[in-house]
Each structure stands twice: as C-alpha cells, then as structure tokens.
Amino acid sequence: MGPSPSPPQPPPPLPATGRLLVLYASQTGNAMDAAERVVREAERGGCPAVDVLSMDSFDPSCLPGERSVVFVVSTTGQGDPPDSMKGFWRYLLKKDLGARWLEGLRFAVFGLGDSGYQKYNLPAKKIDRRLLQLGAEIIIEIGLGDDQHPSGYEGALDPWLLSLWESLNKANPSLLPRITDIINPNLNYLGDSKIEVIYYSCNDTPPDSIVSDSKKLIKRARLMSPALKFHSDGEPQYMLKMVTNQRLTKEDYEKDVRHFELEDPSSGISYQVGDALEILPSQNPSAVNAFIERCNLDPDCYITIRAKGGDEVPNGSLLNGSMGRIKLSTFVALTMDVASASPRRYFFEIMSHFATAEHEKERLQYFASPEGRDDLYQYNQKESRTVLEVSYVLTGDFLYAVLAIQKISVCKLYHLYDNRPLSLEFFSWLNREIWFCATFRYWRIFPRCTCLLNGWCN
Numbered sequence: 001m002g003p004s005p006s007p008p009q010p011p012p013p014l015p016a017t018g019r020l021l022v023l024y025a026s027q028t029g030n031a032m033d034a035a036e037r038v039v040r041e042a043e044r045g046g047c048p049a050v051d052v053l054s055m056d057s058f059d060p061s062c063l064p065g066e067r068s069v070v071f072v073v074s075t076t077g078q079g080d081p082p083d084s085m086k087g088f089w090r091y092l093l094k095k096d097l098g099a100r101w102l103e104g105l106r107f108a109v110f111g112l113g114d115s116g117y118q119k120y121n122l123p124a125k126k127i128d129r130r131l132l133q134l135g136a137e138i139i140i141e142i143g144l145g146d147d148q149h150p151s152g153y154e155g156a157l158d159p160w161l162l163s164l165w166e167s168l169n170k171a172n173p174s175l176l177p178r179i180t181d182i183i184n185p186n187l188n189y190l191g192d193s194k195i196e197v198i199y200y201s202c203n204d205t206p207p208d209s210i211v212s213d214s215k216k217l218i219k220r221a222r223l224m225s226p227a228l229k230f231h232s233d234g235e236p237q238y239m240l241k242m243v244t245n246q247r248l249t250k251e252d253y254e255k256d257v258r259h260f261e262l263e264d265p266s267s268g269i270s271y272q273v274g275d276a277l278e279i280l281p282s283q284n285p286s287a288v289n290a291f292i293e294r295c296n297l298d299p300d301c302y303i304t305i306r307a308k309g310g311d312e313v314p315n316g317s318l319l320n321g322s323m324g325r326i327k328l329s330t331f332v333a334l335t336m337d338v339a340s341a342s343p344r345r346y347f348f349e350i351m352s353h354f355a356t357a358e359h360e361k362e363r364l365q366y367f368a369s370p371e372g373r374d375d376l377y378q379y380n381q382k383e384s385r386t387v388l389e390v391s392y393v394l395t396g397d398f399l400y401a402v403l404a405i406q407k408i409s410v411c412k413l414y415h416l417y418d419n420r421p422l423s424l425e426f427f428s429w430l431n432r433e434i435w436f437c438a439t440f441r442y443w444r445i446f447p448r449c450t451c452l453l454n455g456w457c458n
C-alpha cells in the first residue's frame with residue numbers, strides 16, 4: 001500500500017567459502033523457525049561458519065559465490081511465494097542467467113505448505129527446479145513440510161534434516177566435525193547464547209528512556225528484537241486515527257463482529273481496492289503483564305538487549321547508551337506473541353534445561369524429542385495453547401523462563417508479534433479513509449490466569 005517500504009538493511013557480506021548459508025522466505029514465521037533450527041543443528045555439529053538470512057536480505061547476484069545453501073521456503077495465498085521471496089525469485093527467472101550460472105553451488109530445498117491446498121508447496125518446488133536449471137547441484141531431494149501431518153511441518157523436517165547432515169558430511173567431513181552431536185543430541189547442553197538482556201530497576205531509569213511517540217517506540221522495540229531486526233522495517237509507515245469502532249452484532253451474541261473506520265490525518269496515504277493493509281494490533285496488556293509476572297519480572301522495569309560482546313542490537317543503530325532502554329512490558333507487547341500464538345518446539349527444549357522437578361524435565365525433554373513430536377503438536381498447536389497458558393502449566397515459579405530470557409535469544413522461542421494483513425473492503429475517492437471488518441473472540445484459560453484473552457480475524 002502506498003510507496004513500498006525500503007527493505008531492511010542487509011548485514012555486511014561474509015566470506016562465502018566454507019560457510020553454510022541458510023536462506024528462508026516466510027510469511028508467518030514457520031519457515032524462519034525451521035531455518036533457525038537448521039542453523040542450530042549445524043552449529044551443534046561444529047559447522048565452522050553458518051549464516052541465516054531472510055531472502056530479501058540477500059543479494060541474489062551473489063549466489064554463485066556460495067558453496068552450500070539450504071533454502072527454506074513457505075507458501076502463501078494460492079501457491080504464492082512469501083513476500084520476502086518475490087524479488088529473489090524475479091532475479092532467478094532472468095533470461096540471461098545461463099545453465100552454468102550456479103555451477104559449483106550445492107543446495108537443498110525444504111518447503112512448508114499444506115496439502116489441503118491445490119498448489120501444494122509450489123514455490124519450494126519451483127525454486128528447486130530453477131536452481132537445477134541454473135547448474136547448481138542438489139545435495140538431497142526436496143523436503144516437503146505439510147500442515148496436514150500429525151506433527152505439522154516438523155514431521156517431514158526431522159528426517160529430512162538427518163539426511164541433509166549425512167549427505168553434507170559424506171561430501172565434506174570438515175563441514176560437520178561433530179555430526180554425532182546432531183544425531184544424538186545432548187539435551188543437557190544448552191550452547192552459548194548470542195545475546196544478553198540487561199535489566200534496570202525502575203529507580204535506575206534515566207528520563208530520556210521514556211518515549212511517548214508511539215511510532216518511535218514501535219521502531220525501538222522492533223529494532224531491539226534480535227528476531228525482528230531483518231524481518232520488518234521497524235517504524236510503521238502511517239499512524240492512522242480510528243474514527244469508528246462499531247459493533248455489528250447484538251451485545252448478547254457470542255460473535256463480536258465490528259466495523260472499523262480509520263482516517264489518515266496527514267492525507268499522505270494512497271491505495272487501491274485489492275491492496276493489503278498491514279495493521280499491528282496491540283496485545284491485551286493484562287495478558288502481557290501476567291506473562292512477565294509469571295517470569296518473576298517487573299513489567300515496569302527497563303531493559304536493553306544486546307549482542308554478546310557489547311554491541312547493542314542491531315549494530316550501529318540509534319540504540320546506544322540509555323537510548324537503547326525500553327520498558328519490558330512494551331518490548332514484550334510489541335515483539336513477542338505471548339497471548340495468541342503457541343510456543344515453538346524449541347521453547348520446550350529450552351524450558352527443559354531449567355526445569356528443576358525431574359518429572360517435568362522428562363516431560364519437556366520428551367516434547368522436544370522426535371518421539372514426542374506428535375504429542376507436542378497435538379498438545380500445543382492443535383489445541384491452540386498460548387505461551388501464557390503453557391507458562392501456567394509448568395510448575396514452580398516459572399523461573400526457567402526468566403533464565404531462558406537471560407540466556408537465549410528469547411524472541412526465537414516465541415512467534416513474533418507482527419503485522420496482520422487485511423484486504424481492503426472499500427475504496428474511498430478521498431483516499432483518506434480505510435474501512436475494515438473484524439471478528440473478535442474472547443476466552444479465559446485456567447482459573448489461575450484470570451485475564452481475558454482475545455483473538456481476531458477479518
């Protein structure tokens with residue numbers, strides 16, 4: 001909608017030789033999660049250099065300089081590639097790229113899709129075919145993750161990854177010197193964290209940490225989130241004013257369907273019917289606070305997140321010194337989906353490290369293992385448990401989560417809290433108004449969690 005946002009700045013190019021590059025294209029976060037798992041396992045296997053990038057952060061003309069690339073690609077719309085793959089895919093289709101353009105490159109593709117759709121995993125199949133046409137050599141057959149599998153896409157990812165590591169190791173044993181650590185992982189070993197979270201007490205907050213401009217606040221939170229830094233543009237393009245919020249269904253009817261009208265006070269917006277509007281809805285503050293308190297933290301305290309070694313995230317941004325502080329509740333509300341999405345499988349693995357009760361540790365390790373995968377999918381995603389809800393099931397103080405927050409890039413344990421796309425229902429000649437309709441659902445979880453949760457769709 002309107003002028004297209006400038007793409008996130010890619011990190012400086014790394015020397016290609018010897019590294020394993022993982023390129024992903026994700027619409028709602030699953031492919032990113034799968035790509036991060038590829039990286040975690042490669043690191044566990046001792047891979048000397050491994051990098052992960054969203055496809056729109058990688059210059060496709062540099063592809064011939066790579067040696068081993070894993071593509072993780074999801075499907076959206078009716079067999080369409082995710083937005084972040086579109087530019088990359090256009091480049092690969094260029095006619096002047098010859099049949100030897102990618103000679104020397106070895107690749108593997110894992111697709112995420114749903115066999116309930118007619119065009120099942122189409123972008124992954126297309127990229128797999130195109131890379132072959134361009135002279136690249138396949139490491140292993142394409143893997144196809146399917147939402148219809150009893151364990152979701154992970155049902156195919158587990159065996160596919162094992163054969164990927166075996167094939168890579170056969171061709172080049174120095175790439176994975178500790179491959180046995182991948183095949184028989186030691187779940188008691190957590191690995192090194194890449195980021196650290198610094199907490200400041202409420203009395204230790206300089207006045208310049210307090211930002212009242214919502215646009216700046218959103219930008220600050222999203223720039224500080226390690227998982228979002230190359231995923232979105234940070235600052236929203238427009239701040240619209242809500243002029244109508246009208247309930248269309250009767251008060252006593254269970255479905256709360258609402259009509260909204262938004263207005264652009266600056267008249268800078270322009271759109272056409274069929275364009276999509278991305279909205280960043282706010283999370284229920286009581287759910288956010290309940291989650292933080294469950295972690296034994298103070299929602300009003302301030303934090304800074306920085307890469308280990310001192311650089312704040314991302315490097316060289318406006319986030320330095322006290323400017324990089326943000327209220328914990330604001331950070332969680334704007335970056336981590338705690339109240340509507342289910343935690344990642346990795347969340348259970350991390351929690352297992354911090355569980356003190358033996359039976360709980362065992363249960364969490366079982367969920368994180370290939371044997372427990374189907375049960376986890378049933379318990380977690382199929383029953384739509386939220387991060388907050390799971391936090392109440394774990395016994396003790398849920399202090400593990402606090403430790404995990406301090407030790408691990410916490411955002412990767414959860415779904416990102418991100419923009420929701422809406423298609424526009426009405427076109428205003430004035431181009432200043434936007435109308436849309438949404439249905440809301442409200443529910444409570446356990447007696448111990450008294451807050452009302454909500455979700456919505458349009």
Ligand SMILES: Cc1cc2nc3c(=O)[nH]c(=O)nc-3n(C[C@H](O)[C@H](O)[C@H](O)COP(=O)(O)O)c2cc1C
Pocket residue numbers: 025026027028029030031032074075076077078079080082112113114115117118119120121122147153
């Ligand atoms: C709106 C929407 C459209 C989808 N369309 C397709 C499709 O055409 N073909 C397919 O195989 N999967 C389709 N899927 C399934 C997704 O590819 C699958 O859920 C995947 O795990 C999403 O990964 P992501 O979160 O990385 O985008 C669709 C999912 C959604 C939500």
